[in-house]
Amino acid sequence: MLDTLTAEEIAARLAGPPAARAAFLRAAAEEGHAEAQAVYAQMLLDGVGVAADPAAAFGWFRRAAAQHHLMALNMVGRCYELGWGVAVDMGRAATCFRLAAERGLAEGMYNYATRLTLGEGVVQDRAAALAWFDRAADMGYAKAINYVGSFAEDGWAGPRDMARAADCYARAAAGGDFRGAFNHARMLHAAGDAKAARDWFARAAAEGTPAFRAKMIDWLRAADGGELRTLADALDR
Structure with missing residues (x-):
């Protein structure tokens, strides 16, 4: 059926x-x-x-993955990770993510790196995790860029580097990652740029x-007794 349709006809159906x-x-x-x-x-x-x-x-994800569809392979991993339609199996999840990562899928790199960071389904290896986050970040994957920033800020796989952390958070925020936006806002607030920080917290x-929103509001309330608490109250309405 699909092979008999033109690209325009397929687009119309979709x-x-x-x-x-x-x-x-x-x-x-x-x-x-x-x-x-x-x-589907x-x-x-x-x-x-x-x-x-x-x-x-x-x-259906498994059938597509068997045909080397990388995003489907990643989603098989997500199903094993989160128990979507199958029992949770972090080892199988990590294997799916690793295979997708090795075949060049940024989402697979990010998910495999996350498992390596946490030691879920694999032996914890933060140096290897950072290498995979870096690869995904080089592909412009905003969530991975944010994670590279966290590694730099917290010194998880080397010396702390706050300048690199700030740069990564800014790029992750600009790339649309909401955790990156929060971390970028934190850095801006610490640097004294209250207006820009408020804008990124709101975003x-x-x-x-x-x-995430609920946790962020709790963090704002606990951060200080002044403007951040006021912002938290505004965001919680």
Whole structure:
């Protein structure tokens, strides 16, 4: 079916309502198209256009991964990591992330580096983790850039380097990472640039997850008794 359609016809089908898009992608997935399998799996995972079915999503991610679809391979790892449609297995998660990383996927590099940092599913190795974060950062992956900044700030795999930390946080924030925005704001506040710090704190709150937003507000309240507490109260409304 998919092979008989023009690029314009495929784009039109994908631009349709979610349920129609899901039906189209399922048909293409059943024909064996790896990209369709991966996208349909994500729709099943998120419950977009179809009823949420993590177990079915996991199955489709595995089928796409078997065809060397790197993002699907990374998502198989995420399923093992978070128990989406399968029992949690951090060892298998780490293996999936490592394979995706070795094949050049920035998300796989980031996820494998995170497992190495925490020692989940693998032996903890922060030097190796930093090397993988650096590789993903070199590809412009904002979440990895932020993590490189954390390594530099905290000295996890070498001497502390606050200048490098500040630079990484600024680049991660500019790249759209909400944790990077928070860390960039912290650095700006410490440097005395209160206005810019407020702007980045607000952006981090707007773009972060609800759990992150709540933790950030708690941090602002605990940081001092003045302007940051006032900002926390404003963000908590």
